[in-house]
Amino acid sequence: MKPPAFEYVRPSSLDEAVRLLADPAKESKVLAGGQSLIPLLNFRLAYPRRLVDIKGIAELAYIRRDGDRLRIGATTRTRDIEESDAVAAALPLLTEACHWVGHVQIRNRGTIGGSLAHADPSAELPAVCVLLDAELKVRGSAGTRTASANGFFHGFLSTDLAPDEILEEVAFTIPAAGTRWGFREFAHRRGDFALAGAACTLRLNRDGVVEQAVALVFGATPSPRRSAAAAAMLHGNRVTNEAIREAAQMTRRELASEPAGDSEQAYRQELCEVMLVRALTDAVNEGASRGVAA
Amino acid sequence: MSGLESLAVPVRCTVNGVEQTATVEPRLLLSDFLRHQLGLTGTHVGCEHGVCGACTVMIDGKAVRSCLMLAVEANGTAIVTVEGLAADGQPLTPLQKAFHEEHGLQCGFCTSGILMSLTALIEHQPSPTEDDIVTTLDGHLCRCTGYRNIVRAAQAAVKAEQHRSRPAVATAGR
Ligand SMILES: Cc1cc2nc3c(=O)[nH]c(=O)nc-3n(C[C@H](O)[C@H](O)[C@H](O)COP(=O)(O)OP(=O)(O)OC[C@H]3O[C@@H](n4cnc5c(N)ncnc54)[C@H](O)[C@@H]3O)c2cc1C
Ligand code: FES
Ligand code: FES
Numbered sequence: 001m002k003p004p005a006f007e008y009v010r011p012s013s014l015d016e017a018v019r020l021l022a023d024p025a026k027e028s029k030v031l032a033g034g035q036s037l038i039p040l041l042n043f044r045l046a047y048p049r050r051l052v053d054i055k056g057i058a059e060l061a062y063i064r065r066d067g068d069r070l071r072i073g074a075t076t077r078t079r080d081i082e083e084s085d086a087v088a089a090a091l092p093l094l095t096e097a098c099h100w101v102g103h104v105q106i107r108n109r110g111t112i113g114g115s116l117a118h119a120d121p122s123a124e125l126p127a128v129c130v131l132l133d134a135e136l137k138v139r140g141s142a143g144t145r146t147a148s149a150n151g152f153f154h155g156f157l158s159t160d161l162a163p164d165e166i167l168e169e170v171a172f173t174i175p176a177a178g179t180r181w182g183f184r185e186f187a188h189r190r191g192d193f194a195l196a197g198a199a200c201t202l203r204l205n206r207d208g209v210v211e212q213a214v215a216l217v218f219g220a221t222p223s224p225r226r227s228a229a230a231a232a233m234l235h236g237n238r239v240t241n242e243a244i245r246e247a248a249q250m251t252r253r254e255l256a257s258e259p260a261g262d263s264e265q266a267y268r269q270e271l272c273e274v275m276l277v278r279a280l281t282d283a284v285n286e287g288a289s290r291g292v293a294a
Numbered sequence: 295m296s297g298l299e300s301l302a303v304p305v306r307c308t309v310n311g312v313e314q315t316a317t318v319e320p321r322l323l324l325s326d327f328l329r330h331q332l333g334l335t336g337t338h339v340g341c342e343h344g345v346c347g348a349c350t351v352m353i354d355g356k357a358v359r360s361c362l363m364l365a366v367e368a369n370g371t372a373i374v375t376v377e378g379l380a381a382d383g384q385p386l387t388p389l390q391k392a393f394h395e396e397h398g399l400q401c402g403f404c405t406s407g408i409l410m411s412l413t414a415l416i417e418h419q420p421s422p423t424e425d426d427i428v429t430t431l432d433g434h435l436c437r438c439t440g441y442r443n444i445v446r447a448a449q450a451a452v453k454a455e456q457h458r459s460r461p462a463v464a465t466a467g468r
Contacts (some may be wrong), residue, residue, distance in 0.1 A: 001342065007301050008320030008366055031367075038362045039343035041321070051320065053367065079356075103433030105411060106344060109363070191432040271467040 003041035007050040014059065014139055014166065017052055021140040030166060031077055032114035036107050054166065060113075065090060070172045074113025078125070079104065080286045081112060090174045093132075093181040093199070096125040100183075103191040113167045116152070117225065119159045122193040124185070126153055127224040131199045131216045134172050140165035153223035178190040179203050179212075182279030185219070186271050194219045195264075196271035197281040202239065210234045217251060217276055220268035221258055227251040230276070239284050248276040307368045309334070310378030318365045325349045327365035336376040336406045341436070347434035348457060350407035357414040357430075376406035376413050379413065388454035389413060389447070398447035400438035408434045412448050414453060424449070 007026070011017040019027050029048035031037055034235065041047040054060060060075040063084050070090045072081060081087055082098035101107055101115070101124050115125040116136070129136070129149035136147045137184075141164050152160045161167060185197030196219035203212040215230040230247035237243055254272040306315045309332060316331060323342075328334045328351070337403075340346035342361045349361040352374040380386045389412055392398065399405040408431065415422055415430045427448045431441060 001322040002323065002326070005301065005319065008303055008364065034362055034367065035344060035359075038323075038364070042323070042342045042361070051364075055367070102344075103347075104430060105347065105350055105357045105359055105433045106362075108358050121460055189432065190429070288301070 001044060003038070004044055004047050006041075006048055008053065009050060012054040012056050012058070014057055014168065017054055017057060017166055018139055018141055018164060020050070020052050021166070028052050028163075030054055030117070031116075032113075033077065033110040033112040035102070036114060036118040036120070037048055048148070060168065063087060066171075070174055072112055072170045072172075074167045074169060075111045076113075078102075078107040078112065078115070082107060086163055091132075091172055092203070093183055094128055096183045097128045097199070100124050100185055100194070100197075101170040102193075106191075112170055116170065117159060117161055117167050119153050119155075119157050120193065121156055121222050121224075122177075122195070122219045124183075124194070124197070124218075125215060127134050127197065127199055127218040128183075129170060129172075130224040130226060131201065131214055132172050132175070134170050135167040136167060137171065138165050139168045144168070150226070155222035158222075159269045175201055176203065180283040182282035184275040184278040184282065186275060196220050196268045198272060198275035200276070200279045200283055202234070202280070202283045204239070208238050210237055210239060215247065215251065215276060215280065217255070217272035219223070220255055220265065220272045224257070227254055227276075229254055234280075239280065241281075244277055244280045244284075247280065248273045251276055303366045305365050305369055307371050307373055309373045310375060316365075320364060320366055322365045323361055324351075324363040324365045324368050324373075325360040327368075328360060328373075331365075334375050334377050338403055338406055340403070345435070347407045347411065348404055350410045350434070352410050352414050355414060357411040357433075362460060374410070374413075376409055379409060387413070387451075389416065389451040392447040392451040392454065393444075396443050396447035396450055398439065398444045404434055404436040405436075408436070408444060412451070416448075416452060419424070420452070420455070422448075422452060 005090045006281055009020055026049045028050040031051040031053045055075055060073045062073040064071045065086050077096050078101050088095045112125055115123050134149040138145050138147055147160055180202045183199045185194035187194045198217045200215045205211050213231045213234040215227045216224055218224040229250035233247045233250055252269055302317045303320055305318050325339050328337045337351055338348035340348035344359045344362045349359055351360045353371050367415050409432050427445055
């Protein structure tokens with residue numbers, strides 16, 4: 001099908017874009033890479049009166065190392081993040097996650113801001129942001145605010161953003177040197193949205209005891225979900241195969257308390273457990289050699 | 295459709311090395327601009343939601359879906375479609391020739407999109423591994439070939455290009 005009629009504007013500054021979005025006379029929508037929005041328009045699942053294309057705003061596309069922060073502008077393409085040496089050096093977990101976002105032809109257009117604002121439950125970049133508790137900079141009519149990635153995602157295609165707000169920047173705190181990580185997902189065909197996935201960061205002391213653990217699963221719940229039980233279980237212990245299996249089982253039990261649904265949901269929950277076992281195992285086995293360098 | 299004139303926006307881009315200017319409705323997809331307005335029907339349209347890859351073209355050297363772009367978003371860019379790989383009467387590119395020789399196509403519906411993605415890959419990375427080729431092809435659905443011959447064609451083209459080292463795109467004006 002073809003998109004419904006709309007007006008198209010391409011502001012060159014963030015202020016102008018926010019003003020356009022706040023105009024009550026026109027129902028406007030931000031257009032970034034278009035890799036999620038244009039399919040919705042083509043299928044007439046969205047009827048915005050006006051598209052505000054933010055790709056003309058030069059100050060929104062950048063990757064910048066700033067002390068212990070890695071700052072990425074909202075309109076930075078997934079492919080540019082995937083290929084960035086600065087990202088690979090500071091946050092190889094993010095580089096790995098980008099490999100899994102759709103196909104290269106999609107990553108050539110799609111943006112990090114668009115992925116977060118769209119908030120697909122299976123999307124990789126929101127999962128990484130929640131795992132690392134990224135700080136999100138948001139610009140609206142009332143000015144600039146920052147939001148924590150934990151709490152930003154409200155469920156299926158739903159976020160903390162108001163209609164007149166633009167996600168401006170994603171800032172990651174670079175994990176301490178020696179932090180191990182894992183990222184795994186499962187899809188029927190490479191490049192498809194994941195059925196389920198898992199990611200983790202682990203810090204071990206010299207004796208191999210966990211000092212800090214964050215475990216997360218995505219795809220089986222409306223938003224990416226950290227597992228408090230897994231983190232608590234791993235903390236203060238050695239990461240044996242037994243401990244990993246137990247942490248993943250606890251995570252699955254947490255998921256089982258979510259509104260379940262159909263058999264596919266149960267399958268996704270089971271996949272989350274399996275993916276978390278693999279992600280944690282990767283973190284232990286390979287994590288040191290590909291540690292998050294500071 | 296009255297009132298649409300007021301929404302019309304200008305587009306200016308180069309397509310296969312030729313400067314194009316037009317006034318279009320904002321909702322016009324790039325795929326339809328290429329096919330209906332410019333008559334470049336080598337760019338195919340399968341799904342219109344980014345999944346099949348048939349509509350893939352190169353924009354500023356990168357493979358992208360023309361069904362997921364508005365024509366107006368192509369403002370200021372350089373586009374290459376399958377027609378731009380080898381001009382009429384000119385020799386085929388090594389990749390096109392390899393598709394012929396390795397039987398990399400049957401019905402041809404998916405072929406133009408695949409040629410554009412593989413051309414972009416080889417320009418970006420002159421010695422792609424089999425894995426690089428397969429990863430590029432994961433963005434393309436082919437109902438006919440089973441992909442083996444496509445992978446073989448891409449590998450043969452890489453070898454041929456390394457002998458010749460002639461630019462993969464003949465008429466892009468770069
Ligand atoms: C075939 C296919 C496969 C895909 N597979 C995957 C996959 O495996 N994993 C995955 O994560 N994604 C996948 N995607 C989606 C892709 O990654 C999208 O690019 C991404 O989700 C949206 O980014 P975008 O820049 O294209 O946003 P757009 O499509 O332009 O916008 C998406 C939404 O976000 C809003 N928006 C965009 N930017 C901002 C901003 N800065 N501030 C406020 N609102 C904003 C828009 O208004 C819109 O509602 C796939 C897409 C396709 C077509
Ligand atoms: S028509 Fe564009 S990807 Fe299928
Ligand atoms: S050759 Fe027929 S779809 Fe690929």
